[in-house]
């Protein structure tokens with residue numbers, strides 16, 4: 001078995017003087033010896049995100065902000081003007097509320113719901129135990145719609161595991177997840193880990 005961070009009870013990487021286990025994958029890491037990483041962190045686009053995320057996450061930690069509030073701070077930090085919301089139709093009410101909050105915060109907002117395009121299992125010749133006329137989620141199209149809108153940041157709300165991967169893969173804008181789909185735990189997916 002290969003040991004890694006999932007087996008670590010020390011988590012010493014949280015502090016400069018923290019203890020690391022012998023199997024630590026970051027053993028020997030030194031920024032000076034990772035020129036490729038230094039180059040990527042110095043890239044202006046990445047630098048902008050690093051700075052904005054450090055500020056918004058720090059403020060959220062200090063003030064116990066909600067993820068929605070943190071997302072607003074992050075979006076402002078990267079000077080986002082137009083925000084895309086890639087949402088699940090079963091969370092349509094929450095998607096609408098997110099649109100209202102983000103518009104009130106000064107952003108232009110455009111939404112793309114998972115079932116848009118209304119393609120069916122029959123359309124794709126899919127045989128996975130669903131009725132042929134069941135409508136499929138359409139994450140590549142969601143991404144395409146938001147790409148055409150030239151959004152600065154896409155916010156995911158409730159996309160299923162797998163559909164989210166295709167959306168993120170095809171999104172031209174940065175993506176952040178506001179909520180994930182969890183049928184069992186009412187979308188509080190971390191509860192399965194406690």
Ligand code: SF4
Pocket residue numbers: 004005008009010011012013014019020021023024025026
């Ligand atoms: S990076 Fe090293 S110290 Fe940090 S969690 Fe992983 S194994 Fe533990």
